[in-house]
Amino acid sequence: MKKADKYEKELEGAYDKGELVSERPSKTEKDKFKAAAQATFVKDRRVNIRLSSPDLMDIQARALEEGVPYQTLIASVLHKFVSGRLIEKPSRLTTSSTRAAKKRAAG
Template sequence: MKKAVNFEKDLLEAYEKGELVSTSPSKKEKEKFKAAAQATFLKDRRVNIRLSSPDLMDIQARALEEGVPYQTLIASVLHKFVSGRLVEKPSRLTSRSTRTAKKQASG
């Protein structure tokens, strides 16, 4: 917690000294951001999916942490996935078939 307080103090001091400079996006950048926002929030189709109760509860808990409705969180995750911005971390677990093959090869 102290790090955050110190960081905030440093920001305030920099602001008061005039060291922070406000930058505004160009007109072209504003149009680009506007188009991206409109495309992101355009919801013209309904989809029904079935989820396990534990998965839905986890999604709802995560949405609560993020301060967004859970359906919005689901839509955001799907949008990031299809746009290539959702990066999957490699699993530390091995599949059963991989373990079985390793056992057979060593045995």
């Protein structure tokens, strides 16, 4: 388990002091959140795709980095892409497929 960063320690301290107050959503908000969650997480179709071994290994490594199963990560990325919410952030990993692509582009 990773160590808490400064922000997380501040949150924990505020929680311990009772400074954080939980606000309960209204019934309307709860219903809206519930409907959104149900629409997002219904998985009623199966898709098979072929990936290169290096890409799959990179996906599995990123999933491990994020703490989620790799198939869940793939589904999440696809969902964010189709809903227009995909925001890329650099990985702490130096991926082999990225290195290969840069070499091909430079060469």
